[in-house]
Amino acid sequence: MLSGCNNMQSMDDKSLSYKEDILLSAKNYNGLIDLYRGWLKQKEDPKIRYKLANYYYLVGDSKSSLYYLQPLMEKPDDTIYLLQIKNLIALKEYDKAIRTAEMLLQRSPESSDAYNLKGVALAESGRLTDGKAAIERSRELFIADDVAINNLAMIAIIDNRYDDSVRLLLPQYLRGRKGDRLLHNLVFSLVKVGDTRYARDIIESEKLSDNPDGIIEALNQVNNISNSKGRDNG
Incomplete structure (x- = not known):
């Protein structure tokens, strides 16, 4: 019986992965959201919850993204913090985004992504000099040149x-x-x-x-x- 249950679970995981691949190849983000919501309705899975929150962000629904991300904030890792910051920037909550980026930098002082997002939030809140310095720091830490240069151009x-x-x-x-x-x-x-x-x-x-x-x-x-x-x- 236990073996049978494990096989069924394996089939479920394979089915999810197969559907993910199809939807990703079609860039069908709304389809991915429906897929992950259906999976989470059956059982909680932090990895799936993160994916759901991320695709809500990608389709421009940052409020829903933050809502579904919230349970993961009890034990956040760097990727969870980064997604939270992106959503706060999208919602123009720049002060919160800056504070969250600073929290992330306290635990990961060499995070180029955190410096980049902090720079974006600073720049969009009107603190252009500070924003430029943060993005230049992200470049020193080897964030992708395309990202840093585009944000410096944005400033x-x-x-x-x-x-x-x-x-x-x-x-x-x-x-x-x-x-x-x-x-x-x-x-x-x-x-x-x-x-x-x-x-x-x-x-x-x-x-x-x-x-x-x-x-x-x-x-x-x-x-x-x-x-x-x-x-x-x-």
Whole structure:
């Protein structure tokens, strides 16, 4: 009987893994949320709960993400703290995000991700110099260059230093880095420095829009980029 129960459990785990793979390949995050909710309804599993909270964050529902993450805060590890900070930033609760990042850095002083997120929260709360210093520290601790450079460019954009943003992002683009946030920030910065020709070339070559002139005209009228799209939480 015990052997039979174990086999059934194994089959359940395999079934979950199989469904996960299918939904992940399709980037069906809402399907993953439904899958994990169904699993947790049957039994509690901290790993599944974390995945559920993470996908709620990825679909933009940070309040639900924090709600389902809360039971894990009784014994948090670094990944749980990081997800909490990301959600707090998304909800514009910057002071809470900064305090949580500082708590994480007390237990993991060399966490590049914690410094990066602290820098983002500081910058978006208006403390640009402190935010830049925290992100530069994350780079010293070898966070991915793409993440650090994009966030430093984001700070330059907030500060209306569009030339500095272009100087940071253009070498990355020419090296073949073409993430959505980088392209978004680079095109915006090029438009703001008046290089609409190059901005149009990137929009067309990267197939960002069928109407490059419309995008450029719209960006010209934006006072500042949306931080929620421009930052990189790693």
